[in-house]
Amino acid sequence: MDQDGIGPALAGITNEVSADWLKSFIKDAKSVIESGDARAVALHDKYKSIMPSFSYYKEDEIEGLVAYLNTHQAAPTRAVAARNEKVLENPIAESIMMSNLVIELKQIAQLPATSEQRPLTRVTKYFSRPDTKEFFVLDLRGKLYRLTNGKAEDYLNIGEHMPNFINAPGHATGFGSFAFHPEFAKNGLLYTTHTEKAGSAPADFVYDDTLSVKLQWVLSEWKTDNPNGFPFKGTHRELFRVNMVGQSHGVQEITFNPLSKPGDEDYGLLYIGIGDGGSAERGIIHINIGPENIWSSIVRIDPMGRNSKNGKYGIPKTNPFANSNNPRALGEVYAYGFRNPHKITWTRSGKMLSSNIGQHMIEELNLILPGHNYGWPFREGSFVIYLRESTRKLYALPPDDEANNYDYPIAEYDHDEGNAIIGGYEYWGNSIPALKGKYIFGDMVNGRLFYVNVADIKEGEKAPFQELRISLNGKITSFKELCNDERLSVRFGRDHEGEIYLSAMPDGKLYKIVSARTE
Numbered sequence: 001m002d003q004d005g006i007g008p009a010l011a012g013i014t015n016e017v018s019a020d021w022l023k024s025f026i027k028d029a030k031s032v033i034e035s036g037d038a039r040a041v042a043l044h045d046k047y048k049s050i051m052p053s054f055s056y057y058k059e060d061e062i063e064g065l066v067a068y069l070n071t072h073q074a075a076p077t078r079a080v081a082a083r084n085e086k087v088l089e090n091p092i093a094e095s096i097m098m099s100n101l102v103i104e105l106k107q108i109a110q111l112p113a114t115s116e117q118r119p120l121t122r123v124t125k126y127f128s129r130p131d132t133k134e135f136f137v138l139d140l141r142g143k144l145y146r147l148t149n150g151k152a153e154d155y156l157n158i159g160e161h162m163p164n165f166i167n168a169p170g171h172a173t174g175f176g177s178f179a180f181h182p183e184f185a186k187n188g189l190l191y192t193t194h195t196e197k198a199g200s201a202p203a204d205f206v207y208d209d210t211l212s213v214k215l216q217w218v219l220s221e222w223k224t225d226n227p228n229g230f231p232f233k234g235t236h237r238e239l240f241r242v243n244m245v246g247q248s249h250g251v252q253e254i255t256f257n258p259l260s261k262p263g264d265e266d267y268g269l270l271y272i273g274i275g276d277g278g279s280a281e282r283g284i285i286h287i288n289i290g291p292e293n294i295w296s297s298i299v300r301i302d303p304m305g306r307n308s309k310n311g312k313y314g315i316p317k318t319n320p321f322a323n324s325n326n327p328r329a330l331g332e333v334y335a336y337g338f339r340n341p342h343k344i345t346w347t348r349s350g351k352m353l354s355s356n357i358g359q360h361m362i363e364e365l366n367l368i369l370p371g372h373n374y375g376w377p378f379r380e381g382s383f384v385i386y387l388r389e390s391t392r393k394l395y396a397l398p399p400d401d402e403a404n405n406y407d408y409p410i411a412e413y414d415h416d417e418g419n420a421i422i423g424g425y426e427y428w429g430n431s432i433p434a435l436k437g438k439y440i441f442g443d444m445v446n447g448r449l450f451y452v453n454v455a456d457i458k459e460g461e462k463a464p465f466q467e468l469r470i471s472l473n474g475k476i477t478s479f480k481e482l483c484n485d486e487r488l489s490v491r492f493g494r495d496h497e498g499e500i501y502l503s504a505m506p507d508g509k510l511y512k513i514v515s516a517r518t519e
Contacts, residue, residue: 001072007047014070022069023062028053030486049419049445050486053117085395091361091383092414096450099466101434102476103449104515108501109150111508114141119489121508122170124252125177126493126501131185132228133496137510140174141167144192146230147510156222156232158192164200166215169247173215176252181303182260182268188224188234191270191303193217193251204240204310205294207287213243217251219272221303239303239313242274242294245284249275249340249357259346265318271334272299273341273354280339280377281359281391288377290336291321292328296376297336298344298354298368308332320371337374337406343423343492344368347439347454355423355441356409360392363421364409365441365452367459375406382408410463411452418443422490426454427513428498434516440468440492440500447479447488447504469519472511483507 001011013022017039025032025040029051032040044050057065113120126137126147135147142159145152158175159165167174176193184190198213218241224234244250253273260266276288276296288296305314308331315322315331322331340357347353352368362381366374378385383394413421422444427435439457442449449468456463469476479488482504489505503510 007049007051008043010069011072013072014066015073019063019066022066026057026062026065027055044486048415052119052487056117085384088361088383088394088396090414090416091381091394092412092416096413096417096448097466099451099468100518101451101466102469102471102517102519103432103435103513104471104474104517105502105511106514107472107509108512109147109152109510111137111139111503111510112143112145112152113508114139114143118485119487119505119508121503122167122174122489122505123503123508123510124175124491126491126503126510127178128494128496129180129184130182130258130496135493135495136178136180137493138175138178140170140176142175142194144175144178144232154231156190156192158194161236162194162196162218164196166195166197172248172250172252176217176250177254179254179256179270182256185227188227189303190222190224190232191239191254192220192222193254193272194220195247195250198243201238201241203243205242207243207245207284211245211284214246214277215244215250217242217244217274219251219254237312239301240308240310244277245282245287246278248278250277251275252340252342253344255344257346257352259348259350265316268302268304269300269316270303271344272301273338273344274299275338275340275342275357276376280387285377285387290373291324291326291330291333291371293336294330294332296338297330297333298338298341299330299332300334301332334370335368335372335374337372337376337379338366339376339380341366342421345423345425347426347457348428349454351454351457353410353423353439353457355421357420357444361394361414362409363413363415363418363443365411365421365423366407367410367457369407369459372407373405375408378404379406379408381412381414408460410457410459410461411465412462413443418448419445422492424492425494425500427500428494429500430497431499432513432516434518435500435513442490442492444490445487447483447490449502471517479504482509 033044111121122140124140137145144156146155173195179191181189196216219239220236222236257266302314321329338356341354342357344354356364364381424441426439438451440451450465452463452465483506485506493501500513
C-alpha cells in the first residue's frame, strides 16, 4: 500500500481517481490502457507491466475491493536518517546487448485451456520422465499432463486427491511443481508441491502465531505400483507443510540433480526452492534471515529417509548445516538468502544455478554453493537495502562489503530491461551446434530471451550475457507479438534429448527451439 512495486503504491488512490475508474481498471487494465486513458498509459509506460483481467469478479466483489482501498489513505512521508550514500535510481545503467543469434521456434502443441479467459493456461513446468523419456506438462490450476505427439492427456489431477487444494487467484498458487524420482520405473515415486487454504492441517514449519497465515504449501510423495500405468493410480503421503504469510514466493520448484548417478552423494536427493512468502516487503524479516528458517532458502532432503523432525523424510548428513554448531540451524537448508528461488538447474559441468525473482529493481541468476548466503533481504542482487528505510531503495555496496560474506549474482539486470527473471536450461541437445555451451533464460513478464556462456560462469564474477531474437516460420517476432498480450508468464522446458521448449500462459502454445542462425 505504501511503496511502489511492479505497480504504484495504492494508499490514497481513492482520492486521486473515481471508483468507476478503479472498477474499470480492475476488471480489464489492458482495455483501459488501449483506450488511451492518460493515467493508465502513464502507469504502463512507467512500470512496463500489466495485470491480467479480473472481469470474472462479481460486481459486489469489485466494489468491496474499492471500498477496501478507500480504508488505506496515504501516510505522511517517513523521515529517515540522512545518508551519504545516494539512492540508485538506475542501478544498472548498461543495457543488455542484442546478440547476432536468432533462434527458430516451431509450435508443437496447443495445451488445454484451463480457463475461459486469459490466461487460458497456467503452464509452469515441462520435463521428461527419467526412464521412458515421456514428456510431462504441469498447469498450476491442478493438472499434470502427458504430452504425446502434441496431444496433452490427463495424468494426475491433484484437486481430485487433495480436498483443500486451492489454485485461486492463481498468482503463485496451485500445483507448483513435480519431479519423478530417478528410479521411478522401480519404485513408482513421484513428488509434487501444491497450495492449500490456511489451517488445512498443522504445519511443520511455522512462525509467530501473532502473524496471519495466508495459505500453506505442501510437499507430497505419490506412489504407484504400476509405473507404466496411465493415468496415475496410487497413494500419497505428506512430507512437510509450510505456512506462508502471503500467496507469493512459495514452493514453486522441486527437482533432482539429473547428473547424479547411483552411488553419487547427490543421487536421489530432492532440491526444493522456498521463497519468503512476501514477508520482507511486509516488514516481517525475522523469518527469512539465516539458516534457522525454512523460508528464503533452497533445501535438500532425502525423501526416502526418516531422520527429519517429523519423521517423514531424511536430512542428508552432507548437507552444510546437518551437523552445524548452531543448534537452531535447519539441517534441511542447502543455501539461503533468496527472495524467490524460482527455478533450479545444473550445467553439464556440474554448476548448480537458480534464478531468483527480485522485488523492486533487480533480477538475478545465482551460482548455488552449499551453505552460502545470497543476501536477501539485506541485498537485492549486488546492491544494498536498508530495511529501516524501504525495501524499494537500493544503494551501492560499501567498501568493506567482503566481510559480510554474501554471494552475489553471476548475472543480473534491472527493471529497465524486464520485471521477473525466469530460469531456463543449458542446451544439452545435438541438433543446434550454435547453442552448445549456452544457458538460456529470460524475463517471465515481457518475454525477452537471454543467454550466458556456461564457460563464463565463475564464482564471485559477473558473466556477460546477451539477448536472443526469436523467429517463427523464418520471420523475426517476439512473444508479445505471438501472444498478443503484455503479461506473458514465459516458461522453459527441456526434454530427454536436451532440446529446449518455451511457452507463454496467455495462449498455451508450446514451442520447440528447432534451429539457430546468425544475422
